[in-house]
Amino acid sequence: MKLTYKFRLYPTKDQEKKLLHALDRCRFVYNKLLEELNKQEKIDRKILQHLIVELKEKYKELKEVYSKVLQYEHYRLFSNLRALARLKKNGKKVGKLRFKGKGWFKTFTYNQSGFKLIETNKRLDLLHLSKIGNIKIRIHRAVKGKIKQITIKHCSSKKWYACITAEVKEKITKSSNSKKVGIDLGLIDFIYDSDGNKIKHPKILDKSLKKLTKEQRRLSRKKKKSKNKKKQRIKVARVYERTVNQRNDFLHKLSRCYVKGYGFIALEKLNIKGMVKNRYLSKSIIDASWSKFIQLIQYKAENAGVDIIKIDPKNTTINCSNCKSKVYKKLYNRIHKCECGLEIERDYNSAINILNIGQGLSKFTPVKIEPLRELTEVSASSVVEAGSSLR
Template sequence: MQQTFKFRLYPNKEQESKLEKTLELCRFTYNKMLEWLNRQEKPNRLELQARLPKLKEEHPELKKVHSKVLQMETYRLFSNLKALSELKKKGRKAGRLRFKGKGWFKTFTYNQSGFKLVETGKRLDNLHLSKIGDIPIRTHRAVDGEIRQITVKRYPSGKWFACICVEGNDEKPLTKPHSNLVGIDVGVENFTTDSDGTVIENPKHIDRSLDKIAQSQKALSRKKKGSANRAKAKQKLAIAHERLTNQRNDFLHKVSKYYINNYKTIGFEDLNITRMIRKNDKNRYESTLRRHILDTSWNSFFQMLSYKAERAGGKVIKVNPKGTSQLCARCGENVPKRLNVRIHRCLNCGFTTSRDYNAALNIRNRAFNAPKEKASKPGQGLPVAPVEERPLSRHISFIEIVTGQVFLSKQEASSNL
């Protein structure tokens, strides 16, 4: 199993200058190879790699970059060509690859060789990169396994990070799952509502950061292009965006860890988020809703659940989202309701509960019957899993999540209530 670790680098001024120079030389190499392709020569990837030694003779400054780093630019070029081809196959308008301008490149990659992670026993370890030197790195987690590749990335805020790809690192589950199956309904008002009656508050990071980002954007627009003050304002804006991204990711990692530590099987909806945020009109309410949907980062949350479940020996099941909020989880009756109606009331069986909790029960039922769904129509003819319909017994604020106050397991929670 492959695993990627992301650690921050702390280069000195000389090392940072070399890192910047490496990015620019990689950009130059990429543009040269694109130029060869545009001449209708149509060389394959290996032929492009074979031309690199001659290119180094013509441009001696390229010898300051490790050979594997330059070779990886051929992978970048052909990966971009493949992505362009896929867009055209889908009927999307796609032109040709363009030459990259100064400052465009943000990453370069060492593959198989040219690097070494050295433990120092101190607060910071060292990452040796060929042609650059030993750069201090903060490894906040143990890197177990064989390092196959390292990608160095520069963020707009000016920070440098190393993404270390490791082969054969099989993580053991942190805790033994206590329950077999849970259904999770994601939302905007509450981030998750699950079939066990637990509600996790949506932090709505964007609402708390929007004013600061808007102020930074306005300050940037007032600065003269090319000036030092504009560069400072641009970095300040980048730091504000980076802080928002870090807040989102921290919250998502902690919520996903909570569910992985408690459940062996997790069911969630296979949502078409692109369709949900499609602009249909200029309605202010819908604009705010779209912004909050993007802020919740449901796709990132689902991805985290998927790879963490795989490492922990669990599994995730994506279910058809059609009708999860409309069908009664107890009797299966269709109970139509608008988005602003937050209570589910079934006139057929009398089941009354939160709309989101009813959806979570339906998601759990569909995940329970996942192997049988292909033989039946969605929401019809499927046996309901034996679920105990509980009240919404536990509300977890986002502050409890981000500060680590939330219990790791429901057994711990029940013993402390």
């Protein structure tokens, strides 16, 4: 099992120069490999691998970068080729790989060797990177397992991060939790589940929109190619980054809450790409980040031994969760009212149907309906202690 951690780096000015130099040299090697690849009629990986050795002899500054970091660009190139092949196989229109210009190459990777974490028993520990030195790093949670790879990332906000991949040799045991839940995702309430829990939509983008608009307006007024324009672009990037971090924090904590609380989770298999084509709802759907939430809850459930299933959402809102009869309603009708006497919120009814279908019980025993409880975004975020060590 592989786990990934992301920690903030605090390089000195000299270390930052070395990091930027390594980033630029990796970009140079990647572009040279792509140039050679485009010349080949038949792809020969050995020729491309040997090209790195030739480049190091020709360009002495490449020797200032750790050898395995440069070799990883060979792997990155063919990884990108495989990604294009998968897209083409799935019927997508694909072009050719592009050369990377400055500003479009933001990461380089130490694979297997050339790095070491050094504990200092202080607020900031140290990350040793070969050919760069000891960089201060904020390790806010313990790293489990053996570190296999470290990717250094330079963000648009000019912040540096270390993405650490560690391998844990632990057998995943099936969760002993017998509780089951169905989850309905929405825009008014982010989640309504079959236990009656309701999580309010945090609307993080709306909350930061005023600040973002203000900074973007300032950016548009700056003179082109000026230093002030560059400084303002960083400010805009930091507002974006803060928004993304807040959203990810909410999604991580909420997904962990459900994985810890249940042994079986049923979700909708939503066509989100199709849904965002609705110009009236697209911004709200993107802000909700349903795909991200589903991705997080899936990988956490797999690592925790929790069963998770995605079902077709067709008729989950229409069908009555008590008697299975169809009750048609407009989007603005928020109450499900059936002739059998059941009267509950439509999203609650949908969540129960999702659980029933997920268990294969859609034609048999209905889920017992409990009294409604409401959770706010505050209580959802407080499920995991500060630092989010359970991510």
